[in-house]
Amino acid sequence: MRVVTSRAEFAEAREGLGGDVGLVPTMGALHEGHASLLRAARGGCTSVVATIFVNPLQFGPGEDLARYPRSLDADLAMCAREGVDLVWAPEVADIYPLGDSRVTVSPGPLGSELEGVVRPGHFTGVLTVVAKFLGLVRPARAFFGEKDYQQLTLIRQLVGDLELRADIVGVPTVREPDGLALSSRNVFLSPTERRAALALSRALAAGAAAAGAAPEVIAAAQAVLTAEPGIELDYLALRGVGLDAVPEHGAARLLVAARVGTTRLIDNTAVQL
Numbered sequence: 001m002r003v004v005t006s007r008a009e010f011a012e013a014r015e016g017l018g019g020d021v022g023l024v025p026t027m028g029a030l031h032e033g034h035a036s037l038l039r040a041a042r043g044g045c046t047s048v049v050a051t052i053f054v055n056p057l058q059f060g061p062g063e064d065l066a067r068y069p070r071s072l073d074a075d076l077a078m079c080a081r082e083g084v085d086l087v088w089a090p091e092v093a094d095i096y097p098l099g100d101s102r103v104t105v106s107p108g109p110l111g112s113e114l115e116g117v118v119r120p121g122h123f124t125g126v127l128t129v130v131a132k133f134l135g136l137v138r139p140a141r142a143f144f145g146e147k148d149y150q151q152l153t154l155i156r157q158l159v160g161d162l163e164l165r166a167d168i169v170g171v172p173t174v175r176e177p178d179g180l181a182l183s184s185r186n187v188f189l190s191p192t193e194r195r196a197a198l199a200l201s202r203a204l205a206a207g208a209a210a211a212g213a214a215p216e217v218i219a220a221a222q223a224v225l226t227a228e229p230g231i232e233l234d235y236l237a238l239r240g241v242g243l244d245a246v247p248e249h250g251a252a253r254l255l256v257a258a259r260v261g262t263t264r265l266i267d268n269t270a271v272q273l
């Protein structure tokens with residue numbers, strides 16, 4: 001496994017990779033959710049590139065950029081274990097040589113819904129850095145977690161609408177045995193907060209188990225969230241699988257976001273209406 005930092009080193013190492021390149025973009029603080037993405041890439045591509053980059057452009061003022069967890073040595077050990085060929089951990093100046101990006105990607109209407117209501121500008125930052133990495137790495141396939149379902153959906157829209165070349169592969173959410181979705185931010189949860197945070201996955205499971213019409217699904221999930229005083233709900237939303245209007249019957253997606261203490265958590269699940 002090769003580990004590089006600068007653009008020049010990356011460009012040189014990228015030239016040495018043969019066949020279909022799989023890209024796994026991450027912000028580091030890697031856990032089993034990331035490992036699952038790396039395994040999917042390893043299984044489906046000739047060469048695997050992982051990027052580790054905490055993208056300042058996707059953090060709003062007052063968000064947790066400064067305290068975002070960083071664990072490069074452990075991250076590199078995981079990448080090596082999972083058979084990554086090339087890790088690129090650039091500095092901010094490697095990705096934003098002008099200090100910022102003059103041109104950014106406008107995410108369209110979905111970018112100001114759900115997460116976009118609470119985090120204005122977030123998806124502009126995400127889509128801009130993903131567009132840059134797709135351009136720099138030129139992967140055949142890029143792998144993203146369903147854990148960030150709106151992000152995955154918007155990246156599919158980015159690639160489709162702007163005629164980019166990569167195939168976007170969604171990977172199912174990896175959870176703790178008790179249901180909590182793995183997240184780099186879980187390290188911030190105190191034991192009490194961690195117990196309260198379980199309401200998110202329990203609410204989603206209750207909604208999915210309701211398997212009725214939309215109002216029943218929402219009511220079942222809402223009841224679990226209302227019963228947990230330790231969380232402050234940002235939204236509970238039922239949408240179509242493309243995060244469009246919810247269908248009357250068939251596959252849909254139930255999404256939740258809440259603050260637990262000072263930590264903001266999101267989760268989602270497939271539901272059948």
Ligand code: AMP
Binds near residue numbers: 028143
């Ligand atoms: P992040 O480092 O948080 O930006 O995440 C990098 C990638 O890992 C994104 O595509 C996430 O959706 C994905 N990811 C994060 N948590 C999980 C999880 N629990 N299961 C599957 N994928 C995940």
